[in-house]
Amino acid sequence: xxxxxxxxxxxxxxxxxxxxxxxxxxxxxxxxxxxxxxxxxxxxxxxxxxxxxxxxxxxxxxxxxxxxxxxxxxxxxxxxxxxxxxxxxxxxxxxxxxxxxxxxxxxxxxxxxxxxxxxxxxxxxxxxxxxxxxxxxxxxxxxxxxxxxxxxxxxxxxxxxxxxxxxxxxxxxxxxxxxxxxxxxxxxxxxxxxxxxxxxxxxxxxxxxxxxxxxxxxxxxxxxxxxxxxxxxxxxxxxxxxxxxxxxxxxxxxxxxxxxx
Amino acid sequence: xxxxxxxxxxxxxxxxxxxxxxxxxxxxxxxxxxxxxxxxxxxxxxxxxxxxxxxxxxxxxxxxxxxxxxxxxxxxxxxxxxxxxxxxxxxxxxxxxxxxxxxxxxxxxxxxxxxxxxxxxxxxxxxxxxxxxxxxxxxxxxxxxxxxxxxxxxxxxxxxxxxxxxxxxxxxxxxxxxxxxxxxxxxxxxxxxxxxxxxxxxxxxxxxxxxxxxxxxxxxxxxxxxxxxxxxxxxxxxxxxxxxxxxxxxxxxxx
Numbered sequence: 001x002x003x004x005x006x007x008x009x010x011x012x013x014x015x016x017x018x019x020x021x022x023x024x025x026x027x028x029x030x031x032x033x034x035x036x037x038x039x040x041x042x043x044x045x046x047x048x049x050x051x052x053x054x055x056x057x058x059x060x061x062x063x064x065x066x067x068x069x070x071x072x073x074x075x076x077x078x079x080x081x082x083x084x085x086x087x088x089x090x091x092x093x094x095x096x097x098x099x100x101x102x103x104x105x106x107x108x109x110x111x112x113x114x115x116x117x118x119x120x121x122x123x124x125x126x127x128x129x130x131x132x133x134x135x136x137x138x139x140x141x142x143x144x145x146x147x148x149x150x151x152x153x154x155x156x157x158x159x160x161x162x163x164x165x166x167x168x169x170x171x172x173x174x175x176x177x178x179x180x181x182x183x184x185x186x187x188x189x190x191x192x193x194x195x196x197x198x199x200x201x202x203x204x205x206x207x208x209x210x211x212x213x214x215x216x217x218x219x220x221x222x223x224x225x226x227x228x229x230x231x232x233x234x235x236x237x238x239x240x241x242x243x244x245x246x247x248x249x250x251x252x253x254x255x256x257x258x259x260x261x
Numbered sequence: 262x263x264x265x266x267x268x269x270x271x272x273x274x275x276x277x278x279x280x281x282x283x284x285x286x287x288x289x290x291x292x293x294x295x296x297x298x299x300x301x302x303x304x305x306x307x308x309x310x311x312x313x314x315x316x317x318x319x320x321x322x323x324x325x326x327x328x329x330x331x332x333x334x335x336x337x338x339x340x341x342x343x344x345x346x347x348x349x350x351x352x353x354x355x356x357x358x359x360x361x362x363x364x365x366x367x368x369x370x371x372x373x374x375x376x377x378x379x380x381x382x383x384x385x386x387x388x389x390x391x392x393x394x395x396x397x398x399x400x401x402x403x404x405x406x407x408x409x410x411x412x413x414x415x416x417x418x419x420x421x422x423x424x425x426x427x428x429x430x431x432x433x434x435x436x437x438x439x440x441x442x443x444x445x446x447x448x449x450x451x452x453x454x455x456x457x458x459x460x461x462x463x464x465x466x467x468x469x470x471x472x473x474x475x476x477x478x479x480x481x482x483x484x485x486x487x488x489x490x491x492x493x494x495x496x497x498x499x500x501x502x503x504x505x506x507x508x509x510x511x512x513x514x515x516x
Contacts (some may be wrong), residue, residue: 016359035378070300089273094430096274097281105454108461108469111476112484115298184447190368198370200438210462213374221374228371236366 013233023222035218042222049223053215055208062193062204067120069128070189077136078178082170084137098137106131107195119200131192132185143174179243179246186239188233205231300482309486318471322490325456325467328384332391333452340396340448344403348437349429365397369455373462387459387467394455401440403405406440407433432457439513442506449502452497463507 049055084091094243106127117123125236147170155165171178197206205228288294289301312318345492347354369390376386379425418422418432460469475483 011356012359013362020360020363033379038376088270092270092273093277096271097277099496099499100492103450103453104492104500107458107474108457108488108491111472112481112488115479115481116294167455187366187368191370194368194370209371209374209386213377218378221378223326225375229367232366232479233363233366250480 001161016034021203035216037219037222041219042226045219045223049208049227058203058208059205061121062197065125066128066189066193069125069192070091070132070185072125072240073132073185073189074136074182077133077181078140078171081137081140081178081181082144082166082174084141084168085147086170086172095209098114098134101130102134102138107192107199110196114200115126119202122203124196124200128189128192135188136181140174140178143181144170145178146177147173174176176247177241179247183236183239186235187232190228190235194228214215226253258259264510279434298478298481300485302430305482305485305489307412308482309489310318312486319440321466321468321471322494323489325469325491328391328459328467329452329456332456333395333449335388335392336395336399336448336452337445338513339392340399340444341403344400344441345399345407345429345433345437348404348407349433359401361397369393370458373459377463382463387464390459391452395452398447398451399444402440402444402447403437406437406444409440410436415444438509442502442509446499446506449498450495453491453498456489 007186021039021043028036028038080094084094109130110123110127113123113126119125151169151173152165155169160168188245193204194206194209197204198210201207201211205224209221209224212224285299285302289296289299343357347357372393373386373390376389380386380389414432414436415428418428423431455474456467457469460467460472462469462472464470468491471487472484475481475487
């Protein structure tokens, strides 16, 4: 049996969505701008996009590239980040290079990568890979750095080899921080996915969105914004579920408000 | 850490960067990559210095920096304000929390077409996009930082007779400062990325526009110049933020 309080908590994000859509509706009614359709008009345009076979193929292509880029990035970045966190030499070897790469917008590499690899899947997946890997490396690095030394010493005293210590002690201890990085990486994957498709307009969700913008189909533009937004929210919620399962033991108690007023 | 360890760390860190440049040069000089696709590093850096001396290129940098700073400052003010308010006021928290949960994972670039249609093609839409993207990391880390302030500190301040408003500025804000600054650092990197992207999508000036113009005319050298410039700008800004951080956190045990 759910109490009224938890039910309200579950419903809160839905209420927030409805509230935001209502604000949008009122704003567009007040502005009377041809290029700013109302929320209801935009929602009405969604079914025709989702029932179109071409656009479904496009969404599939986008999600496939994102999944591949994200998966490879996580698989490469976590070991790299962890070993950077545990070894000073590795850290000082890679740190400056990563700091130089970090502020470069990965999607801006798209025009250059396109020259070498063409406009196909490889170029876009590579860009997504680059976008995701940096936050994951950074957070794994921070997480591994903060592992309690005593646990490692006890592990070593009990005869674990360095590799075993990395997997059995450092990885679980750094997991909450790693997952924070993966969550940032997920949002970045979506962003780079959209922008890479906007630059190399060949297929994908970003392609539909920006082509509609150029052709002045404003209800499609806003409908696509809703769809992409929903995608982001669903992926994030899904990830949050997985994360909650994996790191149940380290739930931070953030929900207690400070009392002094 | 002594000075010698720092220099050896620095030297070790320069190796991969030198390697990247060396491989780049090797690819060109052994003919694996045609010069039109991958210009040699020397040519790129020479071009960059030459560009930095021209007024037009400096104006592009100024336009990018202006948008970056405007968007980032608004994001810091809003993020720290909303984050603190949500941490201390349960009612405000109940309203803001679900909205943030919905908006934070939304890819903001997808909102850019809407911003373009609403506020036009000028500075405003780019600044708005930078703010939208930089806001959430700052807001979230402010909130986490402020809500994990030790309650005993607040009780001591109350016992000493500090009024609630002053507790906010004298206890909660300083105690949350390390977390807030971490959020600002992430927000700053994101601002660099986003301002560039926004300029690539639609713009008449700025570094992103330089890249797009070069890409359309297949000027490979000119494509590398803005990318390296934004990377350097990011490094410089990061260094500045690091300096601000170590000044603000000079009283903390490990900053």
